[in-house]
Amino acid sequence: MSPDPEPGPEYFEANLAYWQAAVPAHRRSEFYGIDEWIAEGAPPRPWEQAVLGDVAGLDLVHLQCHFGKDSLGWANAGARVVGVDFSPAAIDQAEELAERLGLSSRASFVVANVYEVPELLEPSSADLVYVSLGALMWLPSIDRWASVVAHLLRPGGRLFLHEVHPLGLIIDRSQDGWLLKGSYFETRDPMIETSEGSYTDGAESVGTYTTYAWNHSLSEVISALLRHGLALTHLEEHPWTSFARFPEMRGENERFETPADWVPMPLSYTLVAIRTS
């Protein structure tokens, strides 16, 4: 756990500017493939559903829901969903998509910073908190995030987290071989990146932004959840991730793998934890 006070709001403001600009391109992208997903019946990811089982009738809060694709997949599977994201552009798109899918009665969306959620959503109001890929890195303190998850969950309620692996976030390639950029562990100072566009196709229009991110080691995530009264029931490290982390990766159905002659490495992980107290 970081011993210093948390970094200030200027980092959130800079990150928000990037996310606001990225939403329209993401919504149109083949990467997110919204039209195909709707044609398939707008389901949740089958392998996530296999881990979680039947969600019908459950109250689900999706933290950092982006424009709501995953939130609405769960609503379609019968959950009552609240999606939270700090980007008004993302929430506008999520509401529009909910309307288009006829899911507005089962899915609502809130503009908020994750850390403000305890002021906006009732304690013990969720059976399931869902968080997926590319969420935790935008938060400076994993302990504070775990306190938000604990606030939301009823006793017996579950957290589902599928995230980029903290090693996958810092490992990189150069012509001389593998290298590590940044810290595996949570640090007070963010990793700073200035980049053009975004991670989806068609994002040339997004512009150039400087963003601020923080890594959280696997044990920091797990320990924070334990400190806040959750117990681990499922943990898997995957040698794949849902996007091409390196250009050499190949895959389909959101499962991209490294070439067979590379050293296998953890690129994402799935964790389920249950609130015990």
Ligand SMILES: C[S@@+](CC[C@H](N)C(=O)[O-])C[C@H]1O[C@@H](n2cnc3c(N)ncnc32)[C@H](O)[C@@H]1O
């Ligand atoms: C890569 S998306 C993750 C969601 C999902 N994997 C997806 O791709 O649709 C990251 C989301 O986190 C949101 N976000 C970043 N920092 C946040 C914060 N402090 N509070 C709330 N939302 C935040 C962004 O607006 C963005 O929509």
